[in-house]
Amino acid sequence: MDYNDLPKAYEAKDVEKDIFQVWEESGFFDPDKLPERNQNGEPYCIVLPPPNRTGTLHMGHAKMLAVEDLLIRFYRMQGRKTYWIPGTDHAAISTQVKVEQILIKQGMKDPRRELGREKFLEEVKKFAQQSRDTIVSQCKAMGASMDWNREKYTLDEDRNKAVNHMFKMMYEDGLIERGFRVVNWDPQFKTTLSDDEVLHKETQAELVTFKYDQDFPIAISTTRAETKFGDTAVAVHPDDERYKSFVGQTLTANYCGKQITVKIIADKEVDPNFGTGALGVTPAHSMIDSDMAERHSLPMVQVIGQDACMTVEAGEGFAGLRTIEARAKAIKMLEENSCLIKKETVAQNLMIAERGGETVEQLPMRQWFVRVNKPFKLRQNTLAKWKQGDEATLKELMRHTVQSGQTRILPESFQKIYFHWIDNLRDWCISRQIWFGHQIPVWYKENDVYVGAESPGEGWDRDPDTLDTWFSSGMWTFSTLGWPDTASIDEKGNLIKTGELAAYHPTNVLETGYDILFFWVARMILMSAYALGEVPFQDSYLHGLVRDDQGRKMSKSLGNILDPLDLIPKYGTDAVRLSLVMGSSPGLDQKLSEEKIKDFRNFTNKLWNISRFVLQSTSQTTVEEADRQWAGGRTLSDNWILSRFYHVQNKVTALIKDYQLSQAGELLRDFTWSDLADWYLEISKIEKNKDAVLWHILPRLLKLWHPFMPFVTEYIWKVGKLGSEQLLVSEWPAGEFADQEAEKTFEKIKILITDLRRLRSEQNVEPVKFVEFAVVADEAGRQVIEANLEVIKHLSRAENITFADKIDDGWPVTVSGSMTIGLNLAGAVDVEAEKIKLQKEMEDLIPYIESTEKKLSNSEFTAKAPEKVVQGMQDKLEEAKNKLSAIQQRLKTL
RNA sequence: GGACGUUUAGCUCAGUUGGUUAGAGCGUUCGAUUCACAUUCGAAAGGUCGCAGGUUCGAAUCCUGCAACGUCCACCA
Numbered sequence: 001m002d003y004n005d006l007p008k009a010y011e012a013k014d015v016e017k018d019i020f021q022v023w024e025e026s027g028f029f030d031p032d033k034l035p036e037r038n039q040n041g042e043p044y045c046i047v048l049p050p051p052n053r054t055g056t057l058h059m060g061h062a063k064m065l066a067v068e069d070l071l072i073r074f075y076r077m078q079g080r081k082t083y084w085i086p087g088t089d090h091a092a093i094s095t096q097v098k099v100e101q102i103l104i105k106q107g108m109k110d111p112r113r114e115l116g117r118e119k120f121l122e123e124v125k126k127f128a129q130q131s132r133d134t135i136v137s138q139c140k141a142m143g144a145s146m147d148w149n150r151e152k153y154t155l156d157e158d159r160n161k162a163v164n165h166m167f168k169m170m171y172e173d174g175l176i177e178r179g180f181r182v183v184n185w186d187p188q189f190k191t192t193l194s195d196d197e198v199l200h201k202e203t204q205a206e207l208v209t210f211k212y213d214q215d216f217p218i219a220i221s222t223t224r225a226e227t228k229f230g231d232t233a234v235a236v237h238p239d240d241e242r243y244k245s246f247v248g249q250t251l252t253a254n255y256c257g258k259q260i261t262v263k264i265i266a267d268k269e270v271d272p273n274f275g276t277g278a279l280g281v282t283p284a285h286s287m288i289d290s291d292m293a294e295r296h297s298l299p300m301v302q303v304i305g306q307d308a309c310m311t312v313e314a315g316e317g318f319a320g321l322r323t324i325e326a327r328a329k330a331i332k333m334l335e336e337n338s339c340l341i342k343k344e345t346v347a348q349n350l351m352i353a354e355r356g357g358e359t360v361e362q363l364p365m366r367q368w369f370v371r372v373n374k375p376f377k378l379r380q381n382t383l384a385k386w387k388q389g390d391e392a393t394l395k396e397l398m399r400h401t402v403q404s405g406q407t408r409i410l411p412e413s414f415q416k417i418y419f420h421w422i423d424n425l426r427d428w429c430i431s432r433q434i435w436f437g438h439q440i441p442v443w444y445k446e447n448d449v450y451v452g453a454e455s456p457g458e459g460w461d462r463d464p465d466t467l468d469t470w471f472s473s474g475m476w477t478f479s480t481l482g483w484p485d486t487a488s489i490d491e492k493g494n495l496i497k498t499g500e501l502a503a504y505h506p507t508n509v510l511e512t513g514y515d516i517l518f519f520w521v522a523r524m525i526l527m528s529a530y531a532l533g534e535v536p537f538q539d540s541y542l543h544g545l546v547r548d549d550q551g552r553k554m555s556k557s558l559g560n561i562l563d564p565l566d567l568i569p570k571y572g573t574d575a576v577r578l579s580l581v582m583g584s585s586p587g588l589d590q591k592l593s594e595e596k597i598k599d600f601r602n603f604t605n606k607l608w609n610i611s612r613f614v615l616q617s618t619s620q621t622t623v624e625e626a627d628r629q630w631a632g633g634r635t636l637s638d639n640w641i642l643s644r645f646y647h648v649q650n651k652v653t654a655l656i657k658d659y660q661l662s663q664a665g666e667l668l669r670d671f672t673w674s675d676l677a678d679w680y681l682e683i684s685k686i687e688k689n690k691d692a693v694l695w696h697i698l699p700r701l702l703k704l705w706h707p708f709m710p711f712v713t714e715y716i717w718k719v720g721k722l723g724s725e726q727l728l729v730s731e732w733p734a735g736e737f738a739d740q741e742a743e744k745t746f747e748k749i750k751i752l753i754t755d756l757r758r759l760r761s762e763q764n765v766e767p768v769k770f771v772e773f774a775v776v777a778d779e780a781g782r783q784v785i786e787a788n789l790e791v792i793k794h795l796s797r798a799e800n801i802t803f804a805d806k807i808d809d810g811w812p813v814t815v816s817g818s819m820t821i822g823l824n825l826a827g828a829v830d831v832e833a834e835k836i837k838l839q840k841e842m843e844d845l846i847p848y849i850e851s852t853e854k855k856l857s858n859s860e861f862t863a864k865a866p867e868k869v870v871q872g873m874q875d876k877l878e879e880a881k882n883k884l885s886a887i888q889q890r891l892k893t894l
Numbered sequence: 895g896g897a898c899g900u901u902u903a904g905c906u907c908a909g910u911u912g913g914u915u916a917g918a919g920c921g922u923u924c925g926a927u928u929c930a931c932a933u934u935c936g937a938a939a940g941g942u943c944g945c946a947g948g949u950u951c952g953a954a955u956c957c958u959g960c961a962a963c964g965u966c967c968a969c970c971a
Contacts, residue, residue, distance in 0.1 A: 008933095009933065010933090034955080200967090221970090223971075270971085271970060271971090281971090288971080290970080346970085414898090417898065420896090422968090424967070424968070583906065587899085589899095589900095595920075609931035610930075611930090615930095617930075625923080662908080663910095679932080732906095758937055760937085761925055761936070797926090798958070854951080855951080865951080867915055868913090868914085872913090
């Protein structure tokens with residue numbers, strides 16, 4: 001191929017599809033088809049947080065894919081046996097709600113009733129399939145190197161088997177229990193919700209203070225007068241003198257036409273300073289009250305039904321009213337009966353459903369729960385702390401994994417949030433009254449209950465409910481690795497893993513957004529610790545949310561959504577990926593703008609042109625040949641760039657291992673753009689015989705960039721014929737080459753050239769015809785300058801440079817670089833401007849010198865500070881002093 | 895109410911056990927440009943590191959208090 005035919009600009013959209021196809025067809029996304037080097041390597045496994053089948057992927061997903069693909073590609077090149085497990089999530093309620101909304105838009109009134117369970121589910125499945133196809137193609141467009149032939153689905157057969165198995169295990173251990181308890185009820189979608197699916201929205205509410213009837217001795221306050229029909233107690237603080245005499249009594253009252261019986265109880269939870277200090281306890285419609293009722297063995301009276309309307313248990317004339325109507329009516333009646341004492345407006349948090357946004361009611365219902373505080377006998381030795389047969393609770397398991405460091409939550413600040421969540425965790429309601437999901441594997445026949453996937457026989461009816469979507473997601477790290485078939489427990493309680501579970505579990509890292517720490521990360525820890533006795537992943541690395549350029553959440557209503565599918569054809573996948581990885585810190589939200597993506601597009605093009613330059617203007621050589629040559633005849637700049645490169649290479653490797661991806665990328669970019677392109681390539685136009693060094697660096701640089709920008713690097717690798725294998729599976733570069741002397745000396749040359757450029761620019765001496773140097777400090781510096789004279793001329797565009805033996809008082813300009821060089825720039829120079837410039841430099845230098853001298857003369861400082869710091873300061877002080885004297889000398893002559 | 899996070903140049907953000915004159919990109923201003931790249935190159939300007947104390951030889955970094963913004967949890971009925 002003639003390299004001169006390569007296009008001037010890298011056009012991502014022309015090449016990405018083909019490159020991805022070659023990758024895919026190579027089979028290297030499949031851990032069992034990797035090259036031998038990887039086959040023999042240590043496994044490295046990430047499970048893809050399965051995207052919900054609710055539509056298309058957004059920027060958050062794109063970020064997740066960019067980060068995980070970066071890690072997978074890095075470790076693949078490091079020789080690990082990489083397995084990135086792809087899959088999607090059925091997302092139970094979200095998907096069902098979405099399909100219902102679509103069907104309603106199409107004209108149906110109540111799709112579920114009109115279609116029936118089977119036909120409705122068909123519609124949902126059809127939608128889920130379409131969504132799945134979109135998701136897969138989007139993942140591929142992002143360059144994600146996972147093997148979709150190994151695709152898993154949270155609702156497929158294998159996962160169903162695992163779910164049923166888990167349910168049965170937990171049921172047998174007494175951890176899953178059916179109970180009649182207060183749950184969160186979404187009247188809109190007619191299903192229960194877990195605590196995490198309920199949001200709180202601040203609203204204005206009317207707080208009324210009243211007595212149940214005129215004869216009742218104690219006044220209470222409420223914002224929900226309609227629930228007071230269900231009161232079975234009035235609670236006061238045990239130390240509250242006002243009510244002490246009532247405690248223990250059982251009183252009756254007529255509340256808005258209904259006879260109620262309330263016991264006066266004392267409970268520490270009651271705040272004596274709020275309102276009247278007495279609290280009407282409604283066990284059926286408040287979790288707090290329900291807990292209190294349990295402590296005091298109070299009866300439960302349900303006055304609100306599943307339709308969010310009053311039941312017959314409410315007062316006469318109330319049954320059938322909506323809660324808001326009933327509330328107004330009750331308050332009016334209290335007013336009429338002179339029972340109302342006070343009305344005030346307070347800020348109150350209303351419970352609303354995460355999906356749908358409707359008000360959530362708390363109702364008592366018969367549901368299935370995972371009990372998190374109940375001790376149970378462990379089936380196996382667990383987490384190096386418990387032995388088979390020991391007792392523990394699920395909460396203890398969840399706490400211990402993180403506390404002991406067996407799984408790390410990164411960044412660490414999220415650990416505190418995790419512990420706090422665990423401390424407040426209640427039993428997890430797992431049954432849902434929706435159709436799309438894993439049906440609960442429980443059968444009923446009159447009062448008998450059977451747990452299992454198959455019907456035990458005639459006359460048994462299966463529970464129609466499904467499981468919370470997070471029940472199946474929680475098992476994702478091991479349900480995808482063949483569990484339960486791949487795990488067993490020996491008689492000593494040791495876990496015996498086989499097959500993929502043995503190879504890949506615990507997985508290495510779970511990478512996801514911090515917004516699902518509780519929903520998912522915590523539940524994975526729970527499930528894995530319970531079922532296997534080990535952690536699901538060594539690290540969980542939480543990334544921040546992607547926001548718009550003003551820091552707002554991306555949303556349809558704001559119209560500020562950036563869609564990866566629009567941006568990829570426009571700027572290239574590599575640019576999109578870079579913009580998501582760079583300039584962001586773990587766990588912190590990140591602002592993204594199209595401008596930023598454009599900047600990274602420019603960088604991909606820069607890398608393209610750097611490579612094109614090397615291919616076109618150096619004699620074609622093989623990498624092996626280059627490696628043989630580059631040891632001979634190197635110049636200062638060669639040693640400098642090689643030393644810099646190896647420094648960057650090793651630093652980047654360490655940073656990626658430490659998840660400091662943004663810093664790794666920035667270091668690489670600075671090296672590539674400034675050191676390599678702006679300095680070294682420019683030098684190569686003057687100093688010849690750079691071929692070997694360039695051919696040494698180029699392939700290694702492409703390797704370092706590959707996890708960040710897989711497409712452009714693979715493409716250059718291919719057109720430059722840089723290796724017989726694909727870059728995808730090439731070996732990550734390693735090695736040492738340090739020449740600190742060269743680095744230091746070259747930095748001085750850089751300063752000198754910068755001085756020349758600045759003079760040209762500021763003094764407008766154009767073109768620079770003649771420059772004289774005098775090395776006043778050391779002869780070595782002079783030799784270096786002489787040796788690099790051509791380079792200095794070229795880069796500073798000074799046409800004629802000669803040496804003087806010493807600085808002449810008559811020179812119009814003197815600049816002191818760090819090599820301590822007098823510089824005489826012939827030509828017209830603005831003396832006044834130069835004076836001002838030098839004055840200012842002096843003003844900066846003098847206080848610095850003074851304070852540094854003071855510091856260095858402080859014996860406490862020199863005794864305690866590291867030697868490296870002291871030495872560095874002394875060197876810099878020396879330099880500054882030399883510079884100062886040069887400036888002073890110069891000012892005298894001006 | 896409780897907790898967590900953020901606050902560094904006009905903007906977006908680095909700054910890893912406290913240590914050499916606080917960095918980068920974008921933007922701005924000035925200048926260059928047949929020579930890989932205008933998706934380019936060079937130079938300059940721009941910061942009392944949110945505020946107030948404290949610890950230390952030394953603080954953007956550690957401690958205390960305060961403020962602003964943001965997020966999560968709880969739900970006082």
